[in-house]
Amino acid sequence: MMVAANRELGGKPVLVVGLGLTGWSVVRFLKSRGEDVVVADSREAPPYRDALETNFPDVPLLDWNRGINEQAYGGIVASPGMAVPGDAVIGDVELFAREAKAPVVAVTGSNGKSTVTMLVQRMLDCAGTGALAGGNIGTPVLDLLAQPVPDFYVLELSSFQLETTRSLRPAAAVVLNLSEDHMDRYGDMDAYLAAKLRIYDGAACRVFNRDDPRLAGMARRDADITFGLGSPGDGDLGVVRRDGERWLCHGESMLAPVSALSLQGEQNVSNMLAALALVAGVLGKAGRVVEGHRIDAGLAFEGLPHRCELVPTGDGVRWINDSKGTNVGAAMAAIGGAGRPLVLIAGGQGKGADFSPLKSVMDPGVRAVILIGEDADRMEGSLGLGDRIWRESSLAAAVSRARLLSRPGDTVLFSPACASFDMFDDYAHRGECFRQLVTDGPAG
Numbered sequence: 001m002m003v004a005a006n007r008e009l010g011g012k013p014v015l016v017v018g019l020g021l022t023g024w025s026v027v028r029f030l031k032s033r034g035e036d037v038v039v040a041d042s043r044e045a046p047p048y049r050d051a052l053e054t055n056f057p058d059v060p061l062l063d064w065n066r067g068i069n070e071q072a073y074g075g076i077v078a079s080p081g082m083a084v085p086g087d088a089v090i091g092d093v094e095l096f097a098r099e100a101k102a103p104v105v106a107v108t109g110s111n112g113k114s115t116v117t118m119l120v121q122r123m124l125d126c127a128g129t130g131a132l133a134g135g136n137i138g139t140p141v142l143d144l145l146a147q148p149v150p151d152f153y154v155l156e157l158s159s160f161q162l163e164t165t166r167s168l169r170p171a172a173a174v175v176l177n178l179s180e181d182h183m184d185r186y187g188d189m190d191a192y193l194a195a196k197l198r199i200y201d202g203a204a205c206r207v208f209n210r211d212d213p214r215l216a217g218m219a220r221r222d223a224d225i226t227f228g229l230g231s232p233g234d235g236d237l238g239v240v241r242r243d244g245e246r247w248l249c250h251g252e253s254m255l256a257p258v259s260a261l262s263l264q265g266e267q268n269v270s271n272m273l274a275a276l277a278l279v280a281g282v283l284g285k286a287g288r289v290v291e292g293h294r295i296d297a298g299l300a301f302e303g304l305p306h307r308c309e310l311v312p313t314g315d316g317v318r319w320i321n322d323s324k325g326t327n328v329g330a331a332m333a334a335i336g337g338a339g340r341p342l343v344l345i346a347g348g349q350g351k352g353a354d355f356s357p358l359k360s361v362m363d364p365g366v367r368a369v370i371l372i373g374e375d376a377d378r379m380e381g382s383l384g385l386g387d388r389i390w391r392e393s394s395l396a397a398a399v400s401r402a403r404l405l406s407r408p409g410d411t412v413l414f415s416p417a418c419a420s421f422d423m424f425d426d427y428a429h430r431g432e433c434f435r436q437l438v439t440d441g442p443a444g
Contacts, residue, residue: 012072013038017064018079019046025140026077026092031056038073040064042082080136080160083185091164093157096141098167105131105154105282108162108199109176111330112271113137114304115263116176117156119275122301123294124152124282136161152282159195160185169202172281176274177212179329183352189214205281207274210236225281227273229266237273237280248273250280253289262302265337272298306431308334311438316408319438322415323431328353331417332361339411340365345398348418348430350375355382358417362388368405370398374422395423395430399437 013036016026023039024047030037039052040062052059062068070076070086078084078091097104105124107117114137124131134144135155144153157165159182175196178189186192193214200206208219210228219226225236232238234251239258241247246258248269255276258269275298279290303309306323313319318339325331326348335344335358342365355378362369362385370390371379380389390405392398402412414434424430 012036012074015040015068015070015073015076016079017041017076017084018082019043019048019052019061020079020081021047022092022140023079024048024051025142026079026095027052027056027059029092029095029142029145030077031059038062040068078164080158080164083160089164090166091161092140092142093135093155093161093165094167096145097165097169099145100153101149103152103171103282104168105152105278106157106168106170106173106199106203107155107176107278108157108159108196109174110179110181110327111333112176112267112274113156113158114324115268115271115307116174116275116278117154118304119272119298119301120278121154122297123275123279123290124154126293126297157199159192162198163195165198166201168199170199170204172205172207172278173199173203174207174274174278175199175209175215176271177209177329178214179327179332180353180357181327181329181351183354185351205278207277207281209270209274210238211270225277227270227277229270229273237277239269239273248276250276250289255289255295256299260299262300265308265333267333267337268303306428308337309431309435311435313438313441315403315441317406318411320411320413320415321431321434321438322413323420323427323434325415325417326419326427327351328355328357328417331415332358334413334415335361335366338413341367341407341410343367343402343406343410343412344369345372345395345402345412345414345434346416346418347371347373347376347379348416348420349373349422350378350418353417355379355417359383367410368402370401370405372398372423373416373418375418379417395433396437399434400442403442 016023016039019039019041038060042064076089078089105120107113117133117137121131121133130150131152131154132144132150133154134141136158137156206224208215208226210216210226227237229239231240238249239246240249248255309321311319311321322334325334368388372392406412420427420430
């Protein structure tokens, strides 16, 4: 499918499936290039319906639920959340890849994608080089093309986006880790892994996680870069202990003490190592140490909203907002890195996930688990914690319960291990609600 001139589409319009943030960016991109566009969505009132009617009143909005004659269109561009069958279907990242004029660093994985994307962007966006970040992290990739061409693009990509991408040839790419997620779409881990691995197609530099059993064996010795929490080999990233202190290392070169990281927890040590490996790869420095000013930019990064974010209060309890913990692996990392005693708030839409691995982090220091949302029953059955389980009908009620159960010095962690769409617009909306409930304090 070519989307540069409608005449090459046989005079047929392009069908854009989904009118959320991504779909709206696709519509604007195609219209700016003179394409005839038709939009379809399964929702009665998609988020950008009013914007479409105001800016492009000539563009029809069809009901996807009533069926679409796909032969009537010269091409189909599907939003990531819409599973549209057919080999000819593409996504916004494919359109971006055909137009981008700067090297791309591509990041995917089950957990840590946003943090690593922003670490890489910070480390590249200094000392005379510029980098723009986008994709699954917030700014649609096609909106990046409306800005001046940077030295690098840094893209967070989901498995859904990778399904419909064929032309991307990253300068450096990584699958950070793999844990069960989106089983309602993929059915098994092999299919999920296959979607993630598409990120390496045509990549000039491939980065692999030595600590992930599904990924470690895929690295080619002397060709790829690896990272992990153990001692690294030549050209790889890792951690060593010297004089009683743990250090980030690139091969035998000591980069910085782990204690210098603003981000806390072992998962973020791994994230920093992954980011360093990508920066080394994209700058062509696989065998050389990344410059100190770039390392400093990564060390100073304090994290993103809704990702193990401390919510300040004056009650002596550490309240942590990890609304971005939308799968079991992310929640396990957050629980493992949180303080004890711990009160956990979890639950939502489980996406077909197996919750039983959560049992491994439910040590005696986890004083209580408060469950909410659509899959609370399944989660309770998987955890088997007896009277340590509490059930509440809303996030507000869960926060109130956590206030009653926690004591000064405790940690209350909100890490749902689930998607948010049963009760909220998205994980950010859910996290903002949690933050507001905590900062407002108990009802008078």
